[in-house]
Amino acid sequence: xxxxxxxxxxxxxxxxxxxxxxxxxxxxxxxxxxxxxxxxxxxxxxxxxxxxxxxxxxxxxxxxxxxxxxxxxxxxxxxxxxxxxxxxxxxxxxxxxxxxxxxxxxxxxxxxxxxxxxxxxxxxxxxxxxxxxxxxxxxxxxxxxxxxxxxxxxxxxxxxxxxxxxxxxxxxxxxxxxxxxxxxxxxxxxxxxxxxxxxxxxxxxxxxxxxxxxxxxxxxxxxxxxxxxxxxxxxxxxxxxxxxxxxxxxxxxxxxxxxxxxxxxxxxxxxxxxxxxxxxxxxxxxxxxxxxxxx
Amino acid sequence: xxxxxxxxxxxxxxxxxxxxxxxxxxxxxxxxxxxxxxxxxxxxxxxxxxxxxxxxxxxxxxxxxxxxxxxxxxxxxxxxxxxxxxxxxxxxxxxxxxxxxxxxxxxxxxxxxxxxxxxxxxxxxxxxxxxxxxxxxxxxxxxxxxxxxxxxxxxxxxxxxxxxxxxxxxxxxxxxxxxxxxxxxxxxxxxxxxxxxxxxxxxxxxxxxxxxxxxxxxxxxxxxxxxxxxxxxxxxxxxxxxxxxxxxxxxxxxxxxxxxxxxxxxxxxxxxxxxxxxxxxxxxxxxxxxxxxxxxxxxxxxxxxxxxxxxxxxxxxxxxxxxxxxxxxxxxxxxxxxxxxxxxxxxxxxxxxxxxxxxxxxxxxxxxxxxxxxxxxxxxxxxxxxxxxxxxxxxxxxxxxxxxxxxxxxxxx
Numbered sequence: 283x284x285x286x287x288x289x290x291x292x293x294x295x296x297x298x299x300x301x302x303x304x305x306x307x308x309x310x311x312x313x314x315x316x317x318x319x320x321x322x323x324x325x326x327x328x329x330x331x332x333x334x335x336x337x338x339x340x341x342x343x344x345x346x347x348x349x350x351x352x353x354x355x356x357x358x359x360x361x362x363x364x365x366x367x368x369x370x371x372x373x374x375x376x377x378x379x380x381x382x383x384x385x386x387x388x389x390x391x392x393x394x395x396x397x398x399x400x401x402x403x404x405x406x407x408x409x410x411x412x413x414x415x416x417x418x419x420x421x422x423x424x425x426x427x428x429x430x431x432x433x434x435x436x437x438x439x440x441x442x443x444x445x446x447x448x449x450x451x452x453x454x455x456x457x458x459x460x461x462x463x464x465x466x467x468x469x470x471x472x473x474x475x476x477x478x479x480x481x482x483x484x485x486x487x488x489x490x491x492x493x494x495x496x497x498x499x500x501x502x503x504x505x506x507x508x509x510x511x512x513x514x515x516x517x518x519x520x521x522x523x524x525x526x527x528x529x530x531x532x533x534x535x536x537x538x539x540x541x542x543x544x545x546x547x548x549x550x551x552x553x554x555x556x557x558x559x560x561x562x563x564x565x566x567x568x569x570x571x572x573x574x575x576x577x
Numbered sequence: 578x579x580x581x582x583x584x585x586x587x588x589x590x591x592x593x594x595x596x597x598x599x600x601x602x603x604x605x606x607x608x609x610x611x612x613x614x615x616x617x618x619x620x621x622x623x624x625x626x627x628x629x630x631x632x633x634x635x636x637x638x639x640x641x642x643x644x645x646x647x648x649x650x651x652x653x654x655x656x657x658x659x660x661x662x663x664x665x666x667x668x669x670x671x672x673x674x675x676x677x678x679x680x681x682x683x684x685x686x687x688x689x690x691x692x693x694x695x696x697x698x699x700x701x702x703x704x705x706x707x708x709x710x711x712x713x714x715x716x717x718x719x720x721x722x723x724x725x726x727x728x729x730x731x732x733x734x735x736x737x738x739x740x741x742x743x744x745x746x747x748x749x750x751x752x753x754x755x756x757x758x759x760x761x762x763x764x765x766x767x768x769x770x771x772x773x774x775x776x777x778x779x780x781x782x783x784x785x786x787x788x789x790x791x792x793x794x795x796x797x798x799x800x801x802x803x804x805x806x807x808x809x810x811x812x813x814x815x816x817x818x819x820x821x822x823x824x825x826x827x828x829x830x831x832x833x834x835x836x837x838x839x840x841x842x843x844x845x846x847x848x849x850x851x852x853x854x855x856x857x858x859x860x861x862x863x864x865x866x867x868x869x870x871x872x873x874x875x876x877x878x879x880x881x882x883x884x885x886x887x888x889x890x891x892x893x894x895x896x897x898x899x900x901x902x903x904x905x906x907x908x909x910x911x912x913x914x915x916x917x918x919x920x921x922x923x924x925x926x927x928x929x930x931x932x933x934x935x936x937x938x939x940x941x942x943x944x945x946x947x948x949x950x951x952x953x954x955x956x957x958x959x960x961x962x963x964x965x966x967x968x969x970x971x972x973x974x975x976x977x978x979x980x981x982x983x984x985x986x987x988x989x990x
Contacts, residue, residue, distance in 0.1 A: 288814035291839075295806045404827035406860065413837035413862055413990075422813075424838035427806070497803040498827050506801065541807040546798045549807075 284542045291421040292538045298427045300534025302492055305434035306507070307514040307526040308441060309485030315458040315521030316478035319369055319381040325504035325511060326389035327357060327483055331490025332499045333396055336407050346407055346494055347429070353487040361483030364388070365476045389504060396501035404498045412496070430492035437488040438527060441481070445523065454478050458521060513553035517560045519567025528569055529556075620663040621656075621922045623648075623912075624683030625693045626704065631671030633697050636901045640696045640718055641666060643898065643905025646890045651909070653889075657916055665689060669700065676700045680707040690922045693908050696901070698722040698772075705733050713924070714932040716911045718904035722772040726953040732933050736908040737873050738945050738958040741776030742783075744871040745821075746959035747974040748847060749784035751983065752819075759985075761818035761845050765794035767808055767832060768823025777849040777871065778823025793817045802828060809835035822848035830860045837864060837990055844986035845869065853963065853970065863968075867987030870970070871960035874903040874945050878961070878978060882910065883944040907943045914941040946978075 284292075306328060313321040331353050335346035368388075372380045414425040445451040456464040457474045465471050493499070514533055518525030533553055540549040560567060625644060628637035648662050656662060665687065669676040676695055683689050684707065694717025695704055701720030708715035709730055716734045717725075721741045725733070739746065752760055764785060768778040775797065786792060793815040796808050809832065812820055820843045822832055829851025845867075851857055852870035876887045876897045886906055890898045898906070918935045921928035940949040949957050962974035966981045973983040 284811075285814055288810060291810045291814065292807060295810060299804070299806075406827065406830065408859060408862065410862065413834050413864065415838045415840060422839045424806075424835075427838075498831055499803075500801075503801075503803065506803075538807055542811070545796070546802055546808065 287420055288542065289539070290419070292542055293535065294418065294421045294423060295427075296535035296538030297531070298423070298431045299538055300531035301431040301434040302489060303510065303514060303530035303534045304527040305437050305485055305492070306489045307511050307518065307530045308438060308523050309482040309489070310511050311515040311518065311521055311523055311526040312478060312482040312485075314515065315523070316454065316482075317365070317369065317475045318378045319385070319479075320378060320512075321385050321482065322382060322508060323385040323389040323392065324482070324486055325507035326392040327360075327486040328490040328493060328507060329499060329501065329504045330392050330396065331357065331487040332494035333400060333405075333490075335491045335494040336405050336499060337400070339407050346409075346491055347433075350488065350491055353491065354484050357483040357487040358480035361480030362476045364483075365479035369479070370472065370475075389508075393501045393504065400501070402500055402502075404500045406498045407494055409495070424496065426496040430495050433488055433492045437485060441485065441523065444481075450474075450477065454481075510550070510553040513557040516567055517556050519569045522567065522569050525567060525569025529567075618660075620661040621658070621691065621916075622663050622665055622687070622689045623691045623693055624665050624667075624680070624687060624689030626667045626669045626676050626679035626683065626695050626700075628671035628696055628700060629666075629668040633671045633700070636719070637671070637696045639899065639901030640905040642890075642894055643718070643902035644693060644909060646886070646893055646898070646902065647906045647909030647913075649893060650885065650889050651913065657913055658920065658922060660922070669695060671700070673699060673703050676704045677707055680704045684708070684711045684713060684924070688924060690924060691912060691916070693905075693912065694718060694720070698725055701725055702728060705730050708732060711924075712926050712929050714912065714915065714929050714936070716908045716936075718908045719901070722776065724772075726955050730954060732929075733954040734911060734936055734950050735954055735956050736911045736943070736948065737904050738948065738956055739873070739960050740955050741773050742780030743958075744777045744849065744873075744960040745781035745847065745962070746784070748869065748871070748962045749781055749788070751962075751974055752785065752790065752845075753788040761790060761843075763791045763793045763815070763817045764819045764821060765796075765812040765815045765817035765843075766792065766821045766823070767794075767796040767798065767812060769802075769825060769828055770797050770799050771825070774823040774825055774849060776823070778821050781821055781847070790819075798828070800825075800828075803831065805831045805835035806838075808832065809839050809841070812836065813839040813841035817843060819843055819845040819847070822846075822851075824848045824851050826851050826854055830857070833861050833868075833990075837861070842989050846987055846990075847871075847962075852965065858965075858968075864990040865965035865968070865970075866990065867984050868965045868990075869973075869983075870963050872900070872963050873960050874898075874900045875961065875963070875972060877972070877980065878944070878946070880942065880944055880946055882942065886944045903944050907945050907948070910943045911936065911941050911948065914939075 310321060310324045313319045334353055335349045338344050338349045339346050368384060369381060411425050415422045445455060453469045453474050456469055457471045461471050514529045515526050518529035533556055536552045537549050540552055627641050628634055644664055648664050651657055651662050667679045669679050683692060692708055692713050694701055694715055696719045698720040701717050702725060705715050709732055715732045716736050718736050766778050766782055768775040782792060794812050794817060796811060798808060822829055824832060829848045847869035849871060852868050853872050858865050887897055915932040915935050916922045919931035940947045946958055951957060961972050961978055963970045964973045964983055966984060971981040972978050973981055
């Protein structure tokens with residue numbers, strides 16, 4: 283039986299990990315919500331952002347956090363371009379299916395280019411504060427993990443405020459809920475969909491930078507992430523941002539706690555067990571609204 | 578579709594090119610009359626197949642440099658048995674089928690006098706089988722995993738100080754020789770799921786457990802693990818006196834940083850491979866003091882032939898040799914010792930038998946120390962133990978080689 287302090291430490295690690303999952307899953311579910319696109323390349327962009335942070339830090343010595351000022355607008359623009367030039371060309375009838383293939387190939391291209399430019403060697407940013415930690419009721423929290431969690435929380439909050447409070451957010455939600463009705467009300471749903479896609483990629487930029495602070499990166503790492511993220515958005519209910527966040531926190535925590543008794547490999551299976559269970563018992567997901575039920 | 582075709586055609590092109598090259602080279606050699614007897618003017622031709630492209634190309638090229646350095650040094654010193662040595666190196670593209678046909682060609686058609694082994698277990702096992710069929714002595718520079726020695730090979734010798742499970746032997750002896758009250762009482766192990774990395778940690782675990790040191794945590798993680806937070810949390814919670822990592826490079830760095838984040842302060846910390854890499858200190862923010870690591874080779878070791886090797890190698894290649902190069906050089910030294918003792922170097926079965934028998938019963942002085950082998954070809958030494966002392970990594974065990982005293986307990990990191 284693990285000691286109380288170890289359980290508490292694992293809970294802390296689970297929360298920190300869940301926060302990052304939440305941000306990444308939010309982006310992924312947004313693509314699906316806005317345009318029924320399954321974005322396999324989401325985690326590839328995540329790793330790309332991490333590489334850009336690592337590269338900037340190695341070459342010009344800037345703190346990885348500063349790269350956000352470049353990567354977030356860059357990824358937003360890339361998202362808009364990708365949606366306008368590639369995804370709108372898919373036939374609406376087979377959009378969801380074909381988007382899997384299309385974004386799969388985008389993921390392969392990114393992985394290949396990263397391998398070509400930086401080789402397959404594992405990389406890690408060397409920060410002066412990478413081993414610093416603070417005490418929190420007997421558990422230790424690494425400063426880098428806390429920063430990553432803070433970034434994820436801020437980005438999620440920003441996303442929430444944007445969706446709920448701004449006119450753009452309203453238009454985006456209208457597009458998610460009923461594209462035809464949104465068009466009737468004069469919303470340019472194509473443009474909104476492009477921005478929605480850009481927004482999703484921008485979350486990948488934030489997530490990737492957060493990730494680069496405390497883990498090793500290598501070009502094929504994104505395959506390691508996409509599975510759990512897909513499972514999270516299905517459990518949360520496709521298209522539901524709050525659902526994705528809650529499912530991410532829950533599953534991240536479960537993964538962390540399961541590692542107490544099981545090996546790293548087995549703890550990872552919690553995502554897939556949850557995925558099967560959800561599809562069997564409640565295929566629309568646990569938090570998805572009306573939209574999820576339609577799929 | 579057309580892309581697959583093009584790729585295939587390129588492969589074909591490369592294969593044809595290599596074949597042509599091989600034909601030309603082998604043509605030259607048979608033209609000069611190699612393999613037609615032991616005339617004193619003929620060079621001794623040594624056949625090797627190495628992974629110069631593909632998965633193992635990086636270490637493969639290291640081994641190639643080691644072999645070339647050996648050939649140059651031997652020739653500069655007047656050759657072997659008064660004859661020059663000549664290497665005939667083929668590229669097996671890190672492919673196990675290819676390595677088999679390479680050695681068949683080298684031995685059967687090119688009639689090389691001797692062979693050296695390729696790099697890594699995956700290629701050593703199939704090529705050793707070919708050498709065994711032809712009754713050739715097979716000394717190899719890499720392939721420390723247990724399966725190499727479980728095939729019943731009679732001609733195989735591993736030219737390095739120790740197999741994976743014996744890397745920590747000096748440290749185990751040192752710990753068990755400490756007074757009961759002082760020595761670490763509990764140990765936490767974490768090892769990568771890889772035969773080599775896990776072998777190093779398990780070897781130490783077996784010995785310490787037999788000596789009564791308790792195992793309080795034993796974690797195994799997959800090779801691509803990037804987040805070590807939870808593994809580190811378990812180790813920290815066990816409050817073990819000592820932590821042992823069966824690590825390669827990056828996982829070792831990640832594990833150490835994760836342990837530091839949890840402010841876990843063991844009295845002794847040992848990790849395989851990672852601490853001996855040049856990048857290590859920077860990677861963990863220079864908090865290296867007291868970290869232990871086994872090593873099979875160091876440029877500083879003062880075995881007589883090592884000075885010559887480091888000096889001449891550096892002259893030839895512009896930088897100091899690492900472990901792959903050293904193990905290749907060791908292979909050369911081992912074969913050379915056998916040749917000098919048996920006074921022959923040819924495919925003649927009697928000669929090859931004499932070479933094998935001599936190595937079975939004798940010790941060879943090499944750049945990694947004196948080597949001798951058991952009947953399966955396992956070397957009977959152990960790795961030296963290094964420790965980070967005063968900001969640099971220094972040999973602390975065994976006593977005969979040490980540059981600094983082992984620090985125990987380890988300072989805080």
